[in-house]
Amino acid sequence: QSVLTQPPSASGTPGQRVTISCSGSSSNIGSNYVYWYQQLPGTAPKLLIYRNNQRPSGVPDRFSGSKSGTSASLAISGLRSEDEADYYCAAWDDSLSGLWVFGGGTKLTVL
């Protein structure tokens, strides 16, 4: 069981806007930044959003992140076929001596 909770799947048609949620607790999302990673089949994860809503250079502005309380969301607008991938949220957790925790991942299908 993952510490952060994501829906296992999401879908949309090209051009649509989809959102993926990530739910945590006061020790992780509630008190630290949220990060989003995109994993294409057979490849290593790639940083998509950092510090809740910042995009690394090269990531299209179709991708956006937000956080409220102990939950966060990733939004993808103008959905494209190449967005079909697994998406993971992550946050530092202050419990015990501290550790990174991840969501279980959401498989996005572009119909």
Place this chain on the structure above:
Amino acid sequence: QVQLQQWGAGLLKPSETLSLTCAVYGGSLSGYYWSWIRQSPGQGLEWIGEINHSGSTNYNPSLKTRVTISVDTSKNQFSLKLSSVSAADTAVYYCAREDIVVTVAGYIHDAFDIWGQGTMVTVSS
């Protein structure tokens, strides 16, 4: 451009020790933490632990008793050892660079911005 290249044994028997190394090319170990993350087949990501250039470590409590992460600054490498492996340790193992943001209160663990290519490790008798 910084790149991570990792290697290690891909097939182990139960009770053996997993050993992986990650080399950092095009950059320094200083100023970052360096993590190991694994992904079991068809599953999500699990953080194993991290180390900085000085050798300061943090481990996932669920694996702490079996994990050792070390750094070799002369070779610009860091390594993972996981003892007493079982089938449950079968996974793709990734090394990753973890950015650190220094604040007045200390530092913030920031994004995993660069990843290795991954190494599939299978534990089977």
